[in-house]
Amino acid sequence: MSIKVYYSHTPFWRAEVLRVSLFVGKVEFEDVRISRDEFIYLIKTGLLPNGKKVPFNQLPVIEVNGQIIGQTGGIARYCGKLSNLYPDDNMHAAKVDQIIDSATEITNLISPTIREKDVVKKNEARKQLTNKLLPRWFQYLENILEEEKSEWFVNNEMTIADIAIWRLLGWITSGMLDGIPKDIANNFPKLQNVYIKVHQHPKINEWMLKTYGKTI
Ligand SMILES: N[C@@H](CCC(=O)N[C@@H](CS)C(=O)NCC(=O)O)C(=O)O
Known part of the structure; x- marks a missing residue:
């Protein structure tokens, strides 16, 4: 293939x-x-x-x-x-899907602020993201992890859901989005833990080094 x-x-x-x-x-x-x-x-x-x-x-x-x-x-x-990073079980699959769709929704909140040319409007939109919208979505994700009683989003194993959120969080906390502080996810320990677990996964470490020459 x-x-x-x-x-x-x-x-x-x-x-x-x-x-x-x-x-x-x-x-x-x-x-x-x-x-x-x-x-x-x-x-x-x-x-x-x-x-x-x-x-x-x-x-x-x-x-x-x-x-x-x-x-x-x-x-x-x-x-x-x-x-083999997407479950066979229909309910587990739906749980992965809801996380991927959430990553899309969060991205769709941020993307218009990247395209905004008016500086005042852009700053206002970034404030809204920082103070309200992103913490709200992070809390939703944190709640799911709490309910799962697991370090991963679904069925106590790494799936594409964890990989998507790892990269999404990495982007949002990178400092490259002006007005969005790097510590914006610090109050969400379970979410942070997903980030760390994926980042430390040996194969994912290998990917980052091979592809980008460093662990980003
Ligand atoms: N709904 C699409 C959206 C993809 C998307 O917006 N991709 C961006 C790059 S990250 C793009 O191609 N933008 C160009 C455009 O929409 O004109 C998906 O989920 O893949």
Whole structure:
């Protein structure tokens, strides 16, 4: 089977949940990094550099034996199934899905503030995220971990849900989002623990060093 994952050269969660789960599951894939110009071209035309059409003029996409699939959640489940990081049990699977969908919702709260050009509006939106919206979502996730009585989101084992949240939290607490403090998740110990556990996973450590030359 030939698998290619297409995304920009960043460790953003949408792509990393795909790349990292395949790597952890020892599933061979080609990690295709799209340049800025290629990405702009794709948004305008829906075409990858190899001329193939993507379904929604967005990234990430995965190409499997020549067929291209979009939408992070769907691709993440596909990669999770190949990698044994997505449960067979329907209820456990739904529990993973709710976390992946939450990662998407949180991203959708932040993304408009990245695109906002008006500085005053941008600062106001970032304040709202810092003081209200992000803590609210972190608390929801913390509550789920509390109810699971586990260090992982689902069934006491690492799944694509933990990998997605690890990279999402890494982004939000990186300091690269002006106005959002690096310690914003400090009051959520179980969530922090998921971050640490994924970050310290030996295969994930290997991935970071191999791909980025450091553990980021
Ligand atoms: N619903 C899509 C959203 C993907 C998305 O927004 N990707 C961004 C990059 S992180 C993108 O391609 N943006 C370009 C655009 O939407 O025009 C998913 O879940 O994969």
